[in-house]
Amino acid sequence: MHMADALISPAVGGTMWAATAGLIAYSAKKVKEEADDRKIPLMGVLGAFIFAAQMINFSIPGTGSSGHLGGGMILAILLGPYAAFLVMASVLIVQALFFADGGLLALGCNIFNLGFFPCFIVYPLIYRKIVAGMPTRGRIMLGSVLGAIAGLQLGAFSVVLETVLAGIAELPFRAFVLLMQPIHLAIGIVEGLVTAAVVTFVWKARPEILDAVEYVGVIGKKVEMKRTFLGLAVAAVIAGGALSWFASGNPDGLExxxxxxxxxxxxxxxxxxxxxxxxxxxxxxxxxxxxxxxxxxxxxxxxxxxxDLGTSVSGLVGGALTLLLAVVIGLGLRRSKRAA
Amino acid sequence: MNNIGANSFNIGYLDTLACGDSVLHRLDPRAKLIATLMFIVAVVSFDKYALSQLTPFFIYPIVLISLGGLPAGYLLKKVLLVSPFAILVGIFNPLLDKEILIQFGSIGIAGGWISFMSILLRFVLTVTAALILVSLTGFNAVCGALLKFGMPRPFVMQLLFFYRYIFVLTDEAERMVRAGSFRSFNSRAVGFKTFIPLTGTLLLRTLERAERIYHAMCCRGFDGHIRIIRAMKIRHQEIIFTLGWTFLFIWLRCYNIPLTLGALITGVLK
Amino acid sequence: MSHHIVEAVDLQYTYPDGTAGLKGVSFRISHGESVAIVGENGAVKSTLLLHLNGYLTAAQGTVRIGDYPLTKQNLKAVRRSVGMVFQNPDDQLFMPTVFDDVAFGPLNLGLAKEEVVLTVNRALETVGVAHLKQRPPYKLSQGEKRAVSIATVLAMSPDILVMDEPTSSLDPRSRRRLIELLKTFRHTKIVATHDLDMALDLCERTIVLHQGRITADGPTQKIMRDEELLRSSSLEKPLRMQSCPVCAGEKKAF
Incomplete structure (x- = not known):
């Protein structure tokens, strides 16, 4: 579900970057306020864990396909929303830089889609409400499955919105939604089950780990805070929409x-x-x-x-020529470098 | 599953490239970060039918790869291997947008194909730029630049920890999966029943490791504040590098060089 | 010079799950001594070491470092004078580069930047890995990792070096190099290990732990000869003191 640079406009990318940067700054401030010395190394290695765990595929019984662990939910459960958001952002940054998953401009979108929803919407409003500080196998299961479904639905919808607003891809809104949402319902169920199972596994072995989170990083202690976040999210989406409409409606802003x-x-x-x-x-x-x-x-x-036939043809010829020129320059540079 | 090793190898390889020595490697990471962002913004800011206008932008990756002595083939392969989402979504363009935009005699090329090609070009350009940034700079230095640009300290610090332990944990995950697969017949993916205890155990070990690391930090006087020395300097090279590329991108963005060039050539041929 | 002294008096420790760890351990290690702590797996060697810099607090008994008992108040000072080298270098080397890692401690001590750079260089030169300064830790061999781990501790200029299995997972040459290096240090050294040959090389004194108690404490040479004692503590004579079957075979052949 990674957004790609190629599919978004600077307006959408920029807006989501701004929203994400704001969230990172805010979460970092919150983590700092918790003043828990253990947190920074813990966050780092848990990020590495998510990264490693995502590479382990498991077969989904009866379907012949395979899946892997999500991450946002587990992180939120283990670290609380703020730290989890930062870690999720890190995982996505590394994926963007090293595996070209998404891209740098789309990074804001990806962090928002895969981090904001699980950490700041799903975890406080669904998982915590259901588990309510008294984990049982059933509650963890219910909370994780509902949470994963909700998180992925929101994330997928957000991908659709961003893509359509950017207007680079031709896929119409309705068709895209009909394509994305059901797929992510299925993925959500699987991810929920896996999340629940892994969380239960940890909870059985080290119950105190889940308890510890109960006391820190509780979001929504004050209602205004929640409103601020939702407001920020809505504002970001609206601003992104408006900006990208403007941008795509006027393909060449300068002219x-x-x-x-x-x-x-x-x-x-x-x-x-x-x-x-x-x-x-x-x-x-x-x-x-x-x-x-x-x-x-x-x-x-x-x-x-x-x-204008003339324009198109000269465009193509010129494009090819420019490319050729660039390659020649590159080869020249390389040769002169070797000679030096 | 079986690509865990390959993946961490890839990260390690890009990092090895970053240990290289060239004019570009020696530049301050901040200069490279800004140039990369400028490049990406310029590329994606074109309208969706932009095709020829994008081609001059290849000058940036090509020059950097050449001057930095990076393995072009490896980077290209990497870019081509990972493009599922962009292609998946972009491929609908030719199906949905059938306006003929370019006519070569009797062959018409639909706008959808052009915008699809444009998406692919954008993809190649932006992804290559990101990979080049890492291979010329290294992840840790990029983090250093982020810190200097005012990214919140806790965020950058945990990012550094994260990067440090990717290698340790992917190794551990790989060993566990390998041990598991020796005892099962499905080599493509582990069974659901194996996956849970495997991942759960990895998670528990990770938590214990976090504890030990924290302890090691305390042993060396950790007081909640991680200090790091980063000598960074903006010299003339950095300013020239960043401003030079930025002006070039703006110029390429505003004037359709290929079109002018093409018009010239076709004009002469006529 | 008395601040190099390590003393434990009747240490008792029970793990959170209720298993008894230390059941009354007492010893006194004086300035400049090299002491091996040996014992079978689960002999709570590591647990004992963790008491020496205040990471774990004993249910009963005291630890004295130098002239003072270890308390929460002087924890920072104690941790500075007791340098810990962990069994797994991957836990100890947590910073992005070797330089950052070695600099971590000195920076926490509040040294000025130039001084930190000097200290780091000196520590890395001492263990012979100055050329690795800019490397990330995951690009080091096991032996290099171990050397850097020791440098991170040396950079804090401790009086006492506490090491947990320093020779584990080292190839024979790296192991030999490490032993030679450690021999040159004049710190008080406390080494928990299974590597009895190393103990023989490095430590004039050995403490044997068995089931949470000290079963022997004396000159290494003497303890390593005491087959009865070693057997009852689930240990065995250092390899080089066992009669060599290969050599014995050769002799027969002649």
């Missing part, structure tokens, strides 16, 4: 701004596609009502009035 200020769009006759491109993107990028693009066949002729 758009130039046009705005000069007001002489007609003069740029070699760029005739822009306004109409904006129209197309408005149709494709905005949320629900565009279904499968029936309307487009009618509008198509006027939408692309100026498929």
């Amino acid at each position: 758009w701004a130039m046009f705005k200020t000069s007001g002489k769009e007609e003069l740029e006759s070699h760029e005739p596609a822009h306004v109409s491109l904006a129209a197309i993107q408005e149709k494709t990028a905005i949320l629900p009502d565009y279904g499968f693009k029936k309307a487009e066949s009618e509008t198509a002729p006027e939408v692309w009035p100026a498929v």
Whole structure:
């Protein structure tokens, strides 16, 4: 469920980065306030544990497929929400840097989708409410399964929103939702079961570990705090939406701004596609009502009035040439470096 | 499951590359971090049909790979191997967006194909940039840069711990899985019944390890505050590197060089 | 110079699960002595070591480091003078690079940066691994890890070195090198080990632990010759003191 750089616009990526950075700063402050010396090394090795555990695949009985451990939930259960969020962010950063899972710009989205929901929504509002400081096998099971399902549904939905808002991928909102949500329901159930089993295993062996978390990092002691978070989340989503609509509606922000200020769009006759491109993107990028693009066949002729053959061909030729040039420069550099 | 070793090898390998010595390796990590971010933002800021405009951006990875003496083939393979989500989502573009955008005689290329190609180009560019950052800088130095840029201390510190113990724990996980697979017939994935005690035990051992590490820290005077010496210096090289690339990216972003070039060439040919 | 003294008086410790660990352990180790603590698995050697720097507190009995009994108040001072080298270097080397790791202690002591750099260099040179300074710990061999672990402790300039199984998982050459290195140290040394040959090389005195009690305390040479004692403590003569079957066979052949 990793978002990729290639699928998002700077507006969406930037907004989610900002939201995530804010959450990291806030969580780090909270962890610092807990003033538990043991926490930093504990967080580090638990992150490494999640990282390692995610590489162990288990077969899902009867399906022939395999799954692996999620992480956000287990971390929240073992560390409390703030520390868990920081650790989840770290796991995703390392995955982004080393395995190219996602990418750097999409990192904000990924941390938000896979960290924010399990740690700050699911754990305090579902898992903690169900387990309520008195773990039993049944409660852990129920809390984990419901929690994992909710977390993944929210995360998957968030992926859909981000992708659609960015408007790079053509996949329509409704179809994407119908694709993502059921898949993640199944994944959620499996992840919930695994989480419950692992947590129960630890709880049986070292009950005091789960107890310890009960006293620290309790989120939502004050209602305002919870509201602040939800508010932040909603604001981020709205801002991201607005910004990316703006960005994708005006594919070339700079030129758009130039046009705005000069007001002489007609003069740029070699760029005739822009306004109409904006129209197309408005149709494709905005949320629900565009279904499968029936309307487009009618509008198509006027939408692309100026498929300038010359422009396209020179674009391709020029692109290929530039690439070639870049490679030549690279080889030259390498050779001169060897010679030196 | 069987790729645990390969994965930690990959991390280790990128880190080994970072131990190399070149002009680029010696640059302050902050300069490289900023340049990388500038690059990524510039690349993803193009509209979805951008194709030729993206090609000049290859100059950045190519120059860095050449000057840094990085193994281009290895990085390329790595990039191509991991692209499931982008391709999965992008592949719908050709199916859904069938407007003909480019016409070569009788062959029309649909907008969906162009935007799909654009997604792939973006993917290759951004992912390569991230890999190059790590291979030229090393994860620990990137963390150092994050700290200097004001990332919260507890976050960066646990990130360093995390990175340190990835190697230890993936090793441990691999040994446990190997031991398990010697006693079972399914080598692709462990059974659910094995997975739970295996992961649970790994988790318990991890918790015990955390305890021992904390103890080791206390033995050396740990008082809740982790101190670290990082000598970083912004010299002329760093400023030139960062500003140079940034201006180039802005320039490439604003002017369609390939188009101009192409127009020139096709004009001459005519 | 009396601050190099380590004294335990009637230490008793019970594990959280109720098993008895130490059942009244007393000894006194004076300045500059090298003492091996030997005993079978589960002989709570490590538990005893953890008492020496205040990580565990005995249910009964006292530990004195130098002239003072170990209390919560002087814990920091004690931990500075008692350097602990752990059995598993991966637990001890937790920082991103060798330099950072060795610098961790001195920085905590509040030394100035330049001084820290000097101290780190000196410690690494002492154990002969100065060239590894910028390496991350996971790129070290077992022997190198052990050497760096010792450097991290030396950088704190302790008076007393406490080591848990320092020769475990070392190849023979690294082991030999380590023993030679440790011989050059003039600190008071306390070494918990199964490696009786090392004890013979390094320590003039040996304390035998068996089932939570001290069953012998005396000159290493004497204890290692006492087959009866060793057998009853689940130990066995150091290999080099056992009659060599290969050599014996060769003799017969001639």
